[in-house]
Amino acid sequence: MTEAQFKKQVVAYLKDLNRCDFFVKEAKTIRGIADIIGVYAGMPFHLELKKNLAETKKVSGRIVLQRYRLEQACLCGTLGVFLCPENFDRFKFIFNAYRLDHCFGIEYRHAYLQKEIDHVA
Numbered sequence: 001m002t003e004a005q006f007k008k009q010v011v012a013y014l015k016d017l018n019r020c021d022f023f024v025k026e027a028k029t030i031r032g033i034a035d036i037i038g039v040y041a042g043m044p045f046h047l048e049l050k051k052n053l054a055e056t057k058k059v060s061g062r063i064v065l066q067r068y069r070l071e072q073a074c075l076c077g078t079l080g081v082f083l084c085p086e087n088f089d090r091f092k093f094i095f096n097a098y099r100l101d102h103c104f105g106i107e108y109r110h111a112y113l114q115k116e117i118d119h120v121a
Contacts, residue, residue: 001085003051010049013092032065046073046080056082
């Protein structure tokens with residue numbers, strides 16, 4: 001699956017969510033900005049899409065800047081993750097769990113969500 005195909009899948013999922021607003025970065029020239037930035041049920045998120053898990057493990061190239069920007073977003077209380085087909089199901093499960101718990105007044109800390117999603121990566 002290419003990154004473009006995966007992006008369509010992620011965008012379709014996000015469009016189906018209630019209380020979710022997001023935008024998709026289209027310009028390839030903006031380095032370090034996440035592919036999808038949005039808010040879900042009061043939780044801001046930055047999603048950097050990758051075609052496979054191996055890409056998230058690289059230690060050189062633009063991935064270094066992307067990783068730094070996601071880490072900075074997390075320090076500000078935003079959920080920032082590298083999202084790939086291998087961790088997409090886990091991401092959806094945790095996103096839905098956050099929504100349900102948030103509705104009942106129980107809020108997860110974003111760092112916990114980040115850790116759970118990254119557990120796959």
